Amino acid sequence: MLGLMLLLVCPQRVFAQDEQGQGDEVQLNVANFGIGGLAREGEWAGVQVQMQDLGSSSRDIVLRLEIPDEDGDLTQYDRVVTANPGVVQSFWLYCWLPFRSAGSEYTLKAFEAIDQGGSDNPAEIGFRAGRMLGSYQVYNPQIQPANVGLLGVLGTYQLGLEQYGYTISANPWMLFAHELQRTSSGLTIDNLPDRWQGLRSLDTIVWSTATTASHDPGRLTPEKARALREWVQRGGHLVVVLQSSGDPWYLGSHPLRPLLPAVETPKRLEGVDLERYRTLITEDAETPLPSNAVVYSFTPAEDAAQHEAMPILKSQDGETVVVRRLLGSGMVTVVGLPLNHGQLRRVGAPDAEAFWHRVLGLRGDVKRLDQMSKQETSDVQRRSPLSFDEGISRAISKTGTAVQGVFFGVVVFV
Known part of the structure; x- marks a missing residue:
């Protein structure tokens, strides 16, 4: 022996x-x-x-x-x-x-x-x-646990998406909602995978910056562009945020151009007071908004099918400022509001509930700890998960039973 x-x-x-x-x-x-x-x-x-x-x-x-x-x-x-x-x-x-x-x-x-x-x-x-x-x-x-969603951000700023990661005591759920969202920010062209499997864990990719070399869609290799396209077709959601400094998405040359919503060249509006878009950006009536910003509006192309240019958000005047294209099981959304504006970042806008809930199709109250009452703080600390299938895998694999049988056989026959 x-x-x-x-x-x-x-x-x-x-x-x-x-x-x-x-x-x-x-x-x-x-x-x-x-x-x-x-x-x-x-x-x-x-x-x-x-x-x-x-x-x-x-x-x-x-x-x-x-x-x-x-x-x-x-x-x-x-x-x-x-x-x-x-x-x-x-x-x-x-x-x-x-x-x-x-x-x-x-x-x-x-x-x-x-x-x-x-x-x-x-x-x-x-x-x-x-x-x-x-x-x-x-x-x-x-x-991350399987019940935590992942968001990818190509750009420097998270544009309010970090609000979906608010939790307490490192619990893997939102305080007043269900699935917690972890944000993988600071992505660049260089650290994008070249196959769709590398993007599979992301529910959404927000492309917030495109006017710098490290985020320029024109630098995508054919393999990385193919990976993004297949990821979208398999259910991914690509969100493109147009920037005030320029529009390389519709005016530039890049391999993702066929994925964008079928609209005419976006109309660039300068010197715009964002007060007219307040309800799309924040739920706070007192939050100061920029009075001299750049906004893009969208008009569907004449030959565009309904699913190729779907208005998602409109201003009070009826201008479409967020448009979407369905592609396979996924979608590509283009945002014309200046979410990268410095003044919006300083005041913590856009609000997740006012803007991102509508764009991403999410629900629930998004609150920080300093925004909750004593009763709410007490309630979220008493919350506990309820698992319905925790013991199924152990029952199938018969964990421990086989090991005991093998050990008994070794003792008896050896």
């Missing part, structure tokens, strides 16, 4: 030593685990990997991310890349995160890619992993 245990344990120790000894040939790092550093349980996630090959010549490398599933089995997600020696390169890997994976550790590895050559068997065409060149341990990435 003791000899059998040594036989099983010793090779694992030697293998671990070999892995650590080979780890310097290719240096690995994880720049982002998830979109903007946020991922969600029970969902696809993109992992942005930085790799530097210290070898002397170009070669193909297999990047592999190992993820244990809910049954304890190890799943492997591979991508074959070509290394440029001495240069730090960035690549994306995509993996499915199991439920209850928060706090887990994952292993990223690099292997020498061995070309299997041509074959009559399709399963043998391509590359297989050879000698291991490096490894990197991913400790405790930010993985």
